[in-house]
Amino acid sequence: MNQQFPALIIIVPLIVALVITIVGWLNKKWCFPLALIGLGTPLLISVGLLLEVLKKQVITYHLGGWRPPMGIEYRIDHLSGLVLVVIFSVALLNLIASREKVLAEFPEKAGAFYGLSLLFVAGLAGITITGDAFNLYVLLEITALSGYALIGMGDKHAPLAGLHYLIMGTIGASFYLLGVGFLYLMTGTLNMVELSQMLPALYSSRVVIFAFFFCLIGLFIKMAMFPVHGWLPNAYSYMPTAASGLIAALTTKVMIYVMIRISLLVFTPSFVFVNTLLNSALVWLAVIAIVTGSILALAQKSLTRMLTFIIIAEVGYMVGGFWLGNRDGITGSVLHIVNDAAMTLCLFLAVGSIRFRLQSDRLSDLSGIFRTMPFTMIAFVVGGLSIIGVPPTCGFFSKWYLIKGGLAAGSYEFVAALIFSSLINIILFFRVIEIGYFNPQTEGRNDDHTTPANGGINEAPLGMVVTSLISATSLIVLGIYTNVLVGKVIQFVL
Amino acid sequence: MKAIAFITVVLCGSLIMFGTFEFPDWGDPQSPASRHLSPYFIEQSLADTAVPNIVTAVLADYRGFDTMFETTVIFAAGLACFFLLRTFTKKTRNERLYRHSSTGIIINIKKGGKRPDDSSKFERIDSLWTPYDLIIKTTCRLIIPSIQLFALYVIAHGHHSPGGGFQGGVILGASIILLAISNDLRSTLRRMSEKASAIMAAAGVLIYVGTGILCLLLGAAFLDYEALAPLLQSSRIMARSHGILIVEMGVGLAVMAVMIWLYYNISSAGKHDEGL
C-alpha cells in the first residue's frame, strides 16, 4: 500500500466528496463524520509521505502504468511533501471549526458545502504533487470552481465579489494555459521534468520568454499580487465564515508554491535568475505590494477587510523573498508559506468565531470583547504577534530569513518595506487589542437572548474555540521547531 | 477608459504577434510538437490498447487521470450551481394558469383563489405563456427516443469513430432538456427528479474512480486497466479497451446528469417552479 500513497492522497478526498453528495440527499447527519474521515485519512498519509521523502529524496508515481512522458507522473519532493501536510492540517482544523457555522448559515445544503470543500482540498493537494503541466491547469480550475461557489454563497455583496473573482481567476488560468501552449509548441512535451531537460537548448528563443511571462502573470492574478489584486479584498470579506479559514489560508499560498515550482523545476534557476533586471523589478513590485497592503489595512473599519489587506502584504513578502534569488530569501519564502498558512488560519478562525457570536466584525462593535470571548481573543492575539514578528512565534523566524536574504542581495528597499509593514501591523493589532480590552463593554450587549451563564463570558461553541487554540499553539510550536524545519526539509529545496 | 483599454489591448496583441515570428509554420510536419511525443501515440496506440480512435485512447488511457478530473470539474459545476441557486422555500405566485385539456380554454387563478386539483382535465402551464402547440409536443415526443439512441451509439462507438463519453453524454442531456423545453419543467421533474440526476452524477464519477481503485486493489497502479484482465477474462490489451469503455460509460452518465441538473437550476433560478 505504501507505493500507492501518492494516488490515494488525492483519491480519498475525491471519493468522500462524491459519497457526501449522495448521502446528503438521504440523511444529513452523516455528512460531517464522512468529511472528517475524508480529511483525516489524507493528513495521516501526507505525514507518512513526508517521512518517506526525507529518506528517499523524491517519490514518483506513474498513473495508469505509463512511463512519462506518455502518461501523467506525480512527483513528491521535500517542498511538495511539506506543503501537502500544511494543506491537510489547515483543512482539517477548519472543518472541525466550521460545523456550527454551516448549521447556522445554510443548514439544508450542508452536504453540498462539505462536498465542495473536499473537492477544493483535493484540487489543492493535486496541484502540489503533480508533475504534468496540463494536469496542473485542470486541478487549478477545479480548485477555483469550488472556491467561486463557496465564496458566492456569502451575504451582502458576495455574489458580485464572487463574479469578479471568477472573471479575474479565469483570465489568470487562461494565461497559464497559453504559457503551457507556447511551451508545448516549442518542445512537444508536457511533463515538467522533461520540459526542464528540453528547454535549456531553447532559452534564447523569444517564445520561451513569452511562455514564462504568461505563466507568471497568470499565477500573479491567481495569488493577488500587487497590480492584479483587486479581487481579493471583496471576495474574502464577504465569503461565508464557514469557508473563510479554508480559502483564505490556502489559495494564495498554494499559488505561490506553484510559482516556486515552475521557476525552480521547469524553468531552472539558470534561466530565471540570470536577468537581474527582472529580479529587481519583481522585488520592487513586491515592495509596493507590501506598502500598499499595509497602508490600506490601516484605513479599514472592518476586522475581516483589514485582514485581507494584510494577506496582500504577506503575498508581497513571499514573492519578494523568492525573487531576491539567494538561499536565505528562498528559504524565507518557503518557510513563510508554511507560517503564513498557519497564521491566516488562526486569525480567520478567531474572526469567524467573533462573527458567529456578534454577527458583525466592525471594529467599533468589538468593545470589551476580551471579557466576553477570552479564549478566542487569546488566539487572535497570538496570531497578531506572529504577523508582527515577535519571537518565539513563527512569524519572527520567516521575517528573519527574509531580512537576511534582503541584506545579502543588497535590496535595502525590501528590508525597509518589511520593517515598515511590521510597524504598521503593530499599530493595527494594538488598535484591536485596545478596543477589545480597555474599552468598557457597550450597553447594548447585555440584553442578548443568550444570557451568559459564566460571569459574562459568551464564548463561541467548543469546536471553534478548541481549533482556534490549537492553531495558536501551532504558531508557537512552528516557531520553536524552525531549525528542524529548515534543516531537515527546506534545505533540500534548493 | 475605452481609449486606454483599446491602446492596452492593441499593445498586448502586437507584442504577442511579435513573438509569433519564431513559431513553427502552420501545418509543418517537422515541428517539435509533431516530432517528439505524438508519433508514439499515433504508431503505438493501436498495438497498446486495441482502440483505433487515437484521441479516445489517449484521453481515457494514457491521460486518463486528466479525464477523471475533467469529469470531476463538470460535477463540481453542477454541485456549485445547486449550492448557489437552489431555494427550498415555496413562495406562492401571484397568478397561476391552467388549461382545460378537452376544450383548450385557459383559466387564470389569482392568489388566494381555489385551485383545481392536478387532475387529468386541467394541466398547469407556465406564466410566460406560449400558445399550446400540438405539433411541437408530438414531434418532440417522437424525436427524443431517436436522439437518445443516437447518443448511446456515440458513447459506444467512441472506439471506432469520433465520439466518446462527453459527446454522448451531452446529447443524452440535450434530449431531456428538449423534453423540458417542449413540455414544461414540472412534467420533466416528475419523470427525472433532481435527486435522481444528482445521484446519477455522483455515480458516474464514482464509476470512473471506482475502476481506478479496482486496478489499485488488484496490485497495479491507479487507472492501469491491464490489472482488470483476469476479471474480464480477456487478454491484457483487450482489458485496456474494455477499461476505456467502462470509464467512458461513467463519463457519459455523469455528463448527462450534470447537464440536466444545471438546466433545472439555472432555468428556474433554483425554485424548480416554472422553467423556460
Next chain:
Amino acid sequence: MNDLITLIASKYNYWAFIILMMLGLYAMIVKKNLVKKIIGMNIFQTSIILFYISVGAKEQATIPIIEHSHGTEAHPIQAINYINPLPHVLMLTAIVVSVATLGVALALAIRVYRQYGTLEENEIQSQINQL
C-alpha cells in the same frame, strides 16, 4: 515582398487567434453589462482552444482514427499521415472546463440579479454606494 507573403501564409492562423483573444480581453475590460463580460471571457477561452488545435495540424494528414485494415504490414501506420492527437485531447478537457466555468458564472449572475435587480455595473455600483 515574397518573404512577407510566405510569412503571412505560414503564420496567419496564430494572428487570427491573437486578434480573437484581444477582442475577448477588450470585452471583459470595457463592457458594463455582466453578461457581456462573461461572453468576453468565453471568447478569450475559445481563442486559446483554437490556438492549441492549430498547433496540432499537419499538411495532407488525416484525422487520428486508424481505419479498419491498417496496422498490418501492408498498411503500416506512419505518424506523418495522421494529425497530432494530443492537442485535441487537451482541448476536450479545456472545453469542458470552460463550459463548467460558464455555468457557475451564470449562476452567480442570477444571484446578483436577484439581489440588485439589475445587471449593469454602474447601476450596481451606485446601489452599493448608497447603502
